[in-house]
Amino acid sequence: MPSRSDDQLPNDDLPNVAGMDARRRSLLQALGLLPIAGVGGLAAMVPGAALAQQFPTAKVNTTKLAVTDTEVIVGQLHSSSGTMAISETGSIQAEQLAIDQINAMGGILGRKIKVIKEDGASDWPTFAEKSKKLLVNDRVAAVFGCWTSASRKAVLPVFEKENGLLYYPTFYEGLEQSKNVIYTGQEATQQIIYGLDWGAKEKKAKTFFLVGSDYIWPRTSMKIARKHIETVGKLGKVVGEEYYALGSTNFNSLINKIKIAKPDCIFAAVVGGSNVAFYKQLKAAGITGDKQFLLTLSVTEDEMTGVGGENFAGFYSSMKYFQTLDNDNNKKFVAAFKAKYGKDAVIGDVTQAGYLGPWLWKAAVERAGSFDVDKVVAASPGIELKTAPEGYVKLDANHHLWSKSRIAQGQPDATFKVVAESPELIKPDPFPKGYQ
Secondary structure, eight states: OOOOOTTOOOGGGOOOGGGOOHHHHHHHHHTTOSOOTTOOOGGGTSOHHHHHHHSOHHHHOOSOOSBOSSEEEEEEEEOSSSTTHHHHHHHHHHHHHHHHHHHHTTOBTTBEEEEEEEEOTTOHHHHHHHHHIIIIISOOSOEEEOOSHHHHHHHHHHHHHHTOOEEEOSOOOOOOOOTTEEEOSOOHHHHHHHHHHHHHHHSOOOEEEEEEESSHHHHHHHHHHHHIIIIISOOOEEEEEEEEOTTOOOOHHHHHHHHHHOOSEEEEEOOTTHHHHHHHHHHHTTOOTTTOEEEESSOOHHHHHHHOHHHHTTOEEEESOOTTOOSHHHHHHHHHHHHHHOTTOOOOHHHHHHHHHHHHHHHHHHHHTSOOHHHHHHHOTTOEETTOTTSOEEEOTTSBEEBOOEEEEEOTTSOEEEEEEOSSOBOOOSSOTTOO
């Protein structure tokens, strides 16, 4: 394990927060308003007002961002409406939880975080419009947002033109690296290739039927998958490839094609609300986990709330995080999340990756001693989170996270059972040779 980072404190280094007594501290921790131990940083050591005096606004904000002596404004840009709301709501909640925890510690450089929330409404032009508002009109210091690659691609020119900073939480196809984006989800080599290799080895899969929603992430992901199956990894052959519009609810024609092709593996990247119809119709057609190997890149605990465990049981997901991970970091995170959002709240892969965004930003701002985007970006490579719910992660110079990959099987109660895990952290490689 790498040596301790200056941005992180081990569990026994956390002092009382601003003189907080043990009883009040325990209450706030139970409510999820204090952080998981080990991600304290400067705010845990110095009271907010005193810290703000050490970092005057004129010094920490030289680019006219929305930073005052007492607060810093950030943006949230997700779909809280439309077909993607089923997937993005968890990210909104997790990012807010992290921000609440950071504020309970005294904020960042002595300033409390204020959030402006915008709804991308599952519409890519709306994402672009809202990102411009946040960066140009509101002058936010950072944005935590997007889910689909289509939404990220829509806002990317705006962030690069206005020199904004986006923390993007979703697993994606790779083939991108921007100075203005920190990618906290997996890229293709960490999710797609690992998953396919596991399927070929453990399930003896040699024929694959590729299924996706019809936009950039599924299409690019399946392009990478096909190259790995047939050329680079030489796992076997693709016997079918189909795409359906985002929001589609009729998959009967697809299911007939799958029955005719009889693939060893259905490799799926169906997104958002379409998952509900897809898995219900698979079960109705007799394609179930006890008869057919299916591996998906896009069903987490969030989607399971709509899909239903009875419709997904026996199928597999390739992710880096599942709510059932058995480690102390995750147990504390799940408890805090449920304390804030209710005992029935669920946490999926992208939700957890969303939670990492504010903590990575906090660590970079404190390392830089500034909210200025260029300084925060320069301070970001090498930052470590030893208390991430998924386990230890670190930020590479290419703005992606080193992390482990995992495979889990869906259970009838809508949870996941982890059945495989990469032995080491996988270095992010957004531009793998042979796949472009």
